[in-house]
Amino acid sequence: MRTAVVIGTGLIGTSAALALAARGITVHLTDHDPAQARTAAAIGAGTDEAPEGQVDLAIVAVPPAHVAATLAEAIGRGVARAYVDVASVKGGPRRELAALGVDVTSYIGTHPMAGKERSGPLAATADLFEGRPWVLTPTRDTDHEVLNLALELVALCKAVPVVMDADAHDRAVALVSHTPQLVSSMVAARLEEADETAVRLCGQGIRDVTRIAASDPRMWVEILSANPGPVADVLAGIASDLEATVDALRGLQSADVEKRRGGAAGIEDVLKRGNAGRVRVPGKHGTAPVAYETIAVLISDEPGELARIFADAGRAGVNIEDVRIEHATGQQAGLVQLMVDPRAAAALTAELRERGWALRQQ
Structure with a gap:
């Protein structure tokens, strides 16, 4: 892959463009809102100028309801050798393309399992997809070269390819992504009128x-x-x-x-x-969950405190597997919860106490 066009410069499209541009790919950006494409170009995601000829890969990053129409238009114009979309649903767009009579041999549906609460090009980052699953949904009609270009896209974004059936994907994201969003919103809604x-x-x-x-x-x-x-x-x-x-x-x-x-x-x-x-x-790293031991440390809300506690853990030769911060309401302090291998907990506890940190029972 040497050239690409990103159609839709929101969070996902711009993040993919940033990742490709950082690896030497010439990326062309287009959006129904030209100002948004210019913003993406301004932060280094590519150029908002149209390509002079056919590009290697077109990445369609528009809302699910517009995927099929956007793909049909791009394929009809011969914009690229291969086409992918990055919408969070896969079965519906494929059926819509079939109903439109579009030749889908040059297309593969994909879905990077990454995102943020914020949207738009200014929320985008080149590392958004690193280490995250990126679902590919090829069919018997998918051209081999198209699949290879899609895999190259995933590799350039440092994501992890996962091959699935389109409808199986939609059932899976309903469980692990779409339903949690609604349940989270329902719980949060209880707070709106709370005392x-x-x-x-x-x-x-x-x-x-x-x-x-x-x-x-x-x-x-x-x-x-x-x-x-x-x-x-x-x-x-x-x-x-x-x-x-x-x-x-x-x-x-x-x-x-x-x-x-x-x-x-x-x-x-x-x-x-x-x-x-x-x-x-x-x-x-996608492995089976491990039971870590949690060490809670009282930390003041001052510059350099987190760096200092991580440095002290490094001096103890202990790898911090995960970390969470629980903020104290109305105070300039909080609890840093350090998750470590149980075998390393005693050494880290001793090191932190020796260096004056206040530990708390969990």
Whole structure:
């Protein structure tokens, strides 16, 4: 690949363009809003000038509802040797292309599993896809050279290729991406009219659950409109669990001993099933999750404090596997939670105490 055109310069399209441009690919940028393409060009994602001839790869990065029409127009003009889209749903656009009678031998549907709560070219980064799964959905009609160019795109973006059937992909993202967005928004919506005294009690749990509720509603309406059936199926299962959990909680309020016992059993069941599901979420580097030990350190909100604690961990010869920060409400301090291999916990604890850090029990 030497040349590419990115059609749609939002977060995903511009991030892909930045990654390609950084690796020497000549990238042409186009968008229905020329100002957005100029912004992407200004931050180094390529040029907003049209290519003089056919490019190697066209990357269609537009909302799902516009993918098929955009692809059909580009393929009809012979813009590129190969075409990919990066929409978060795959089955619908493919069926729309078939209905339009488009020759899809030069096309492969893809979906990089990466994103942010922010959108637009100014939120884009060249490293957005590094280490993240990038789904490819080839069919028997997909030309071999097209698949190779798509794999080259994934490699240049330092992502991890995953080959799936298009409809299987849509069912999967309904479970692991689209439904969590709605559930996060539903929980966050409870806070809108909550008493201020309740909101002030917000801790890390509610922050974790509601983080993605900050996403752009317009973007998510477009995504969910393209994959409503699979998402509704997952939500129906959650609704069933919610109904059973409400009944169990009501049972815990009862004066009847058997109802309280049944309520406790119902709550325990859903929590245990949650444990079992959480264990299946891939851990570091996509491997099976590992049980790390957490060391909590009180840290002041001052420049250089995080760097100092990481440096001290390095002096102890301990690799920090993961890190979280829990901010203290109304205070210029917080807890840094360092996740480490249990075998390294004692050494790190001793080193941090020796260097004056205040540790807290978890």
